[in-house]
Amino acid sequence: xxxxxxxxxxxxxxxxxxxxxRNLIKIIVGxxxxxxxxxxxxVLISYRKNGLAPIFAADAPVAPETMVDPxxxxxxxxxxxxxxxxxxxxxxxxxxxxxxxxxxDIAEIRELKG
Amino acid sequence: xxxxxxxxxLIVAVPLAGAFIIALLNQKIPRLPDLLGVLATCVGLLxxxxxxxxxxxxxxxxxxVGNWPPPLGIAMVMDxxxxxxxxxxxxxxxxxxxxxxxxMERFTAKWQFHxxxxxxxxxxxxxxxxGDLFNLFVFLEIAAVASYALVAFGTERHALEAAFKxxxxxxxxxxxxxxxxxxxxxxxxxxxxxxxxxALAQSPAPHLTLFVSGLFIAGFxxxxxxxxxxxxxxxxxxxxxxxxSAMLSGVLxxxxxxxxxxxxLFNVLGLTSQISSILMFLGALSMVIGVFLAIGQWxxxxxxxxxxxxxxxxxxxxxxxxxxxxIVGGLFHLFNxxxxxxxxxxxxxxxxxxxxxxxxxxxxxxxxxxxxxASTNFVAAxxxxxxxxxxxxxSKLIIIVAAIQAERYGYAFWAALASVLTLASFMKVMxxxxxxxxGDAWRDVREVPGFMKASMVVLAVVCVLGGVLLLPGLRExxxxxxxxxxxxxxxxxxxxxxxxx
Numbered sequence: 001x002x003x004x005x006x007x008x009x010x011x012x013x014x015x016x017x018x019x020x021x022r023n024l025i026k027i028i029v030g031x032x033x034x035x036x037x038x039x040x041x042x043v044l045i046s047y048r049k050n051g052l053a054p055i056f057a058a059d060a061p062v063a064p065e066t067m068v069d070p071x072x073x074x075x076x077x078x079x080x081x082x083x084x085x086x087x088x089x090x091x092x093x094x095x096x097x098x099x100x101x102x103x104x105d106i107a108e109i110r111e112l113k114g
Numbered sequence: 115x116x117x118x119x120x121x122x123x124l125i126v127a128v129p130l131a132g133a134f135i136i137a138l139l140n141q142k143i144p145r146l147p148d149l150l151g152v153l154a155t156c157v158g159l160l161x162x163x164x165x166x167x168x169x170x171x172x173x174x175x176x177x178x179v180g181n182w183p184p185p186l187g188i189a190m191v192m193d194x195x196x197x198x199x200x201x202x203x204x205x206x207x208x209x210x211x212x213x214x215x216x217x218m219e220r221f222t223a224k225w226q227f228h229x230x231x232x233x234x235x236x237x238x239x240x241x242x243x244x245g246d247l248f249n250l251f252v253f254l255e256i257a258a259v260a261s262y263a264l265v266a267f268g269t270e271r272h273a274l275e276a277a278f279k280x281x282x283x284x285x286x287x288x289x290x291x292x293x294x295x296x297x298x299x300x301x302x303x304x305x306x307x308x309x310x311x312x313a314l315a316q317s318p319a320p321h322l323t324l325f326v327s328g329l330f331i332a333g334f335x336x337x338x339x340x341x342x343x344x345x346x347x348x349x350x351x352x353x354x355x356x357x358x359s360a361m362l363s364g365v366l367x368x369x370x371x372x373x374x375x376x377x378x379l380f381n382v383l384g385l386t387s388q389i390s391s392i393l394m395f396l397g398a399l400s401m402v403i404g405v406f407l408a409i410g411q412w413x414x415x416x417x418x419x420x421x422x423x424x425x426x427x428x429x430x431x432x433x434x435x436x437x438x439x440x441i442v443g444g445l446f447h448l449f450n451x452x453x454x455x456x457x458x459x460x461x462x463x464x465x466x467x468x469x470x471x472x473x474x475x476x477x478x479x480x481x482x483x484x485x486x487x488a489s490t491n492f493v494a495a496x497x498x499x500x501x502x503x504x505x506x507x508x509s510k511l512i513i514i515v516a517a518i519q520a521e522r523y524g525y526a527f528w529a530a531l532a533s534v535l536t537l538a539s540f541m542k543v544m545x546x547x548x549x550x551x552x553g554d555a556w557r558d559v560r561e562v563p564g565f566m567k568a569s570m571v572v573l574a575v576v577c578v579l580g581g582v583l584l585l586p587g588l589r590e591x592x593x594x595x596x597x598x599x600x601x602x603x604x605x606x607x608x609x610x611x612x613x614x615x
Contacts, residue, residue, distance in 0.1 A: 011293075018282060027282060034289045038296065045300045072299070075248055079292060082255045086285050089262055093278045100271045111272045112279075112349040 003044050010037035024094040024104040028087065035083040039076045046072035118168055119175040122190050125161045125200060126240045126253075129154050133232035140225035148215045151228035155204065155211040158235065162200035169197045169595050176245065176613045184245065184614050185306035191245035191610055194595025195445075199242045199373050201592075202449050203365045205576075206456050207235050210364075213460050213569040214357040216562065217467060221355065227267060234260035234361065238369040245610060247295050247382075248305045254291070254370050258284050258337070261366055265354045276353035280346045287336030287343070294329035297322060311382045311607035323383050330378050331392065338371020340430060341400040344423045348407075351422065352415035352472070356463020359415060363422040364456030368448055372426065376433055381599075381606035385436055393434030398528050401427030405535040414462045414472045414547065417539065418455065421498065424532060425451045431529065432513040433600070435520050441597045443512030450505040450580055454497040457573040461491040464562045464570065465547065469555075474543065479552030483559040486567045488548040490574040495544055497577045499537035505580025 014037055017030025051068035094104065101109050132154030136147050168175060169192065179188040211231070218224050237257025244250045262284065266277035299305055301322055302313035314323065332343065339347035347367070351359045379385055379393075404424030411417035429451065432444025464487045465480065466472055481488035497506035510533055517526035561567070583592050599606070 011289075015286065018286060024278070031282060031285050034286065038289055038292050041293070042296045042299075045296065069303075071305075072296075078248075078252060082252065082259075085259055086255070086262075086281065086288075089259060090278065090281045090285070093262075093266055093274055093281065096266070096269060097274050097278060100274060109275050112275055112353075 004041065007037050007041040007044065010040070013037075022106050024097065024106060024109075027106070028090055028094060031090070032083070032087060035079070035087075039079055039083075042072050042076050042079070046070075118172070119177045119192065121161070121164070121168075122175065122177040122192050122243060123179070125158060125165070125204075125243065126236050128157050128161070129232040129239065130236040133229045133236065136225055136229045136232065140229075147225040147228040151211045151231065152208075152215065154232055155208040155235065158204040158239065159201075159208045162197070162204040165192055165197040165200055166591060166595075168192060169194050170591060173595070173598075174609045174613050176610060178614075184610075185304050185309035188249050189245035189306060189308075189610070189614070190243045191308070192243055193599045193606075193609070194597070195373075195377065195599035196243050198445060198449070198592065198596035199369060200239065202452050203235070203238050203242065203369055206364045206452050207231075207361065209569040209573055210357045210360050210456065210460070213360075213463070213566050216565045217357055217463055218355065220467075221267070227264070227355070230260045230264050230267075231358070231361070233257075234264065234366070238366065241369055241374060245307050246305055247298065247307055247310065247378075250307075250374060251288070251291055251295055254337070254374065255288055257366065257370060258288065261358075261362060264358045265350045265362075267355055267358065268353070270353075272349075273353040276346075276349035280350035283336060283343075283346045287333045290329045290333035290336070294326045294333065297326050297329075307377070307382050308607040308610035311384075311604050312611060314383065315604060315607065324386075324388070327379060327383055327389050330375060330383075331389075331396075334371050334375035334378070335396065336371075338367050338375065338426055338430075339400075339423055340371070340396050340426060341403045341423060344400065344404070347423060348416055348419045351419040351459075352413060356415075356459055356466065359419075359463070360456035360459035363419065363459055364452045367422065367426060368429070368452065372429055372433070372448060376600060380601075380603055382604070384604045390434055390436045393430050394522065394525060397427045397430030397432075397434055398525050399427065400424060401431060401532045402528055405532045405539070409535060409539045409542070412474050414465065414474055414477075414543065415459065416472075417474075417543065418458050418462060421458075421536065421539070422451075422455055424536065425455065425498065427532070428510065428513055428529065431525060432509075432516060435513075435516050435522070437516055437520055438597055438601050439512060439519060440516035441600050442593055443509055443516050445596050445600075446583070446593055447506075447509035447513060449583075450497065450509045450577075453573055453576045453580065454494040454506060457490060457494040457570060457577065458498065460566070460570050460573070461487050461494065464566055467562055467566070468559045474546040476555075477547040477553070478550050478556070479548070480556060480559065481548040482552050483556060484548075484561045486561055486570065490570040491548065492544060493574045493577050495540035497580075499540050500533045501537070503581055505577055505583075508581045508584055 014034030046069040054067040174193045177190040237253045240253035262281040336343040408420035429448045432440045497504040500507045500510040514526045
């Protein structure tokens with residue numbers, strides 16, 4: 001239970017970082033924190049104390065009640081890859097923005113409003 | 115699984131294959147990006163029209179990816195709503211691909227444009243036909259990442275700024291969606307949408323359902339740019355190249371936002387009166403705030419972008435009513451808005467192509483030099499404002515009538531008021547851009563090339579004839595099946611699961 005609460009605190013921290021920080025890089029770090037909070041939460045949900053790897057082999061006993069649910073791990077792997085793609089794109093955008101404006105400060109990158 | 119349903123995955127595979135073939139072979143064959151872009155979207159359109167026929171024969175068909183039977187494997191589910199959305203998305207995509215052949219000549223990396231465009235289309239198509247919640251998330255991200263890159267395509271200062279803002283907010287939206295999916299999985303131990311519906315029906319968890327609904331509304335609402343989650347849209351949509359603005363405003367916000375939200379809320383979680391009121395309230399709020407913000411704009415594309423927020427409000431209001439008539443109005447308005455808003459963005463692109471400006475105050479009298487653009491824009495403006503007998507009139511009328519029938523007189527009033535304000539702001543566009551004396555700077559302006567004209571004329575014809583879809587006979591085929599799919603609510607699960615066995 002404590003672990004879940006910590007996950008949500010991490011999520012809140014990430015969202016706070018995205019909303020309140022003025023530096024593009026810090027905003028990106030905030031985004032990564034939010035993504036990883038969810039990933040961590042997903043892995044923790046399938047955590048089982050003293051759980052076994054779910055391998056069904058001829059010479060191993062089949063014991064679903066002690067095995068770990070493998071699906072969340074596979075899904076989190078996918079989510080990490082997606083997060084990587086998004087982060088790479090956003091970092092590339094931040095680099096181009098720095099080339100154009102010469103700053104990472106969003107208070108100075110404000111051509112669009114209204 | 116029948117042989118007919120084996121064709122379903124092609125609707126994702128064809129644009130996906132097109133995207134990668136363009137990326138691999140563009141150096142060897144010079145005209146390949148144009149050719150393949152148009153060809154792949156054309157095949158997509160034909161397949162989606164065929165899916166309308168498939169739904170008539172068999173209301174729900176299921177394809178098991180990799181022959182793993184659902185709920186273990188990923189399922190693709192074709193029902194009335196999916197077929198309806200596929201036709202909308204692929205028809206607009208085809209018109210836009212045709213338009214891009216001439217329009218994108220001015221940009222250097224044309225193949226990248228077509229490749230990303232097809233990737234975005236594949237993402238949207240899969241979001242529409244998937245029956246698996248995590249698969250929906252993955253392809254939603256594929257479409258979203260492609261759209262972030264496309265918004266920044268011009269790599270100008272404002273485009274990069276808009277794309278950054280859009281990407282950050284889009285990612286936060288996706289995070290909420292993923293969290294909702296995680297919570298549902300933790301509770302039901304399945305990811306198949308029909309199976310989640312069944313599990314929730316067997317052991318209801320009202321608090322969890324409400325919380326998850328809230329997360330979905332925030333996440334998909336961000337993608338759909340519903341007020342108060344709309345801040346990115348007026349920046350992102352105008353900054354993209356015109357064909358992409360047409361795609362984003364025309365179909366992306368609907369496929370990733372409205373469709374996914376409705377599918378999850380109606381068919382998986384079940385629509386409660388609480389959620390229904392939230393949807394209607396958000397719809398009415400977007401409708402009114404969007405149109406008020408639009409009237410004051412002088413940048414043509416920004417004005418159109420604010421109208422997208424407003425029109426999405428109509429769609430949500432109609433669908434949120436939850437009555438069959440309301441859903442008919444909402445879905446029909448979704449289709450109509452796709453057509454006339456993409457036409458309006460293509461028109462604005464044509465004006466920018468010919469004159470190089472988007473500022474309404476600098477234009478004037480362009481109707482004399484660009485008759486096709488001006489007349490198609492006039493048709494689209496009347497449609498979006500809801501002037502009879504164009505398509506926008508019928509869908510707005512149905513939504514207002516449905517609101518009155520449901521005794522939501524306040525919402526009916528706001529819908530009518532927003533419609534009047536829409537008319538006012540589009541008269542402003544026509545007056546400043548197309549009518550009046552021709553400015554000296556525009557004496558030598560020429561009408562745009564053939565492909566651009568062709569796609570604008572086709573969309574304008576759909577606007578004029580759109581009302582025909584309401585006639586008995588056509589209505590059941592195109593709209594009826596979609597409405598039935600939404601209105602059945604959580605019976606969706608039974609339909610899909612019986613198809614699997």
